[in-house]
Amino acid sequence: MPQVVLFEPQIPPNTGNVARTCAACGCALHLIEPLGFRIDDRHLRRAGLDYWPLVDLHPHRSWAGFQELRGTRPGRLLAFSSHGRLPYHQFRFEPDDWLLFGRETDGLPAQQLRGADAVLTIPMARRVIEGGQPGVRSLNLSVAVGIALFEVLRQLGLLDRFDPPPAEGSAESPSR
Template identity: 55%
Template sequence: MTLVSTPLRVALFEPRIPPNTGNIARTCAAFGLPLALIEPLGFSIDDRHLRRAGLDYWPHVDLSVHHDFDHFLNCLPTPFRLIGCSRRGGQSLQTTRFLQGDVLLFGREDIGLPDSIRQQCDQILTIPMPCSAADDGQGGVRSLNLSVACAIVSHHAGLQLQLW
């Protein structure tokens, strides 16, 4: 299966929490962005919490499911850039220049993007959080909710690419 070329797409690497995935699907439906889920998932695609979080928007989501990361990469139309989204070690969202064909890759809720996946990204970006926790996790907010982070990055990228 080769995915159709689009100006921007969202991909979730091994998502674990059905409501997060459902909310991200709703965001993708609202912005007209394809959503790729990379297995293994932490839930069944038929999970009632997943359906409930996405409300009745699932028919409006261009959804693809991939059995592993390599399968996902092999299905992407070229050219593409893989933009890993992480709470640590990335270029600031505000200074990131998006290109047509970019894939916004978000990691698992519990561990984020593993180093082996980060190394395959063309770029890593981070949403600046002025009240973020220190590296030891103390003194502030450790991270944004996955669905919130996805909405922020997707909207910012879409505005920059003049998709809306």
């Protein structure tokens, strides 16, 4: 199963949303410190709702500590960056891949990009706005993780293992 890695995330709701996505997909979440918040932050907990007990969470005190653990496990380190040249949907994922995402404000540092087995990007329109200012530079962290993770699961044929939602009006369907 692929694993999601957040390098020094800074915004609690983003990390909470990523944690919820990982819980829904059955994927481990690795958080590399320093974090821009405390793990018990109420905004982090709120974004993850009551799914935190379902999250396979692995905090790491440093990049070196994360790399030490990763060295004991199989899989490629795949960095996602707006500076990548290879679109994620043209890449062939493998079950043991580690999906690495950077800080919300400035992405992944050069050291992490150089150490990755591949640097992938999520294509988007980068229109220039009035006055020559750049348009959209990047996607929200939790959106980027969701896009990438579901493509990995789709390619690996793992989406079929998830239960379909209950039929509308069934006993299992949530009441409105």
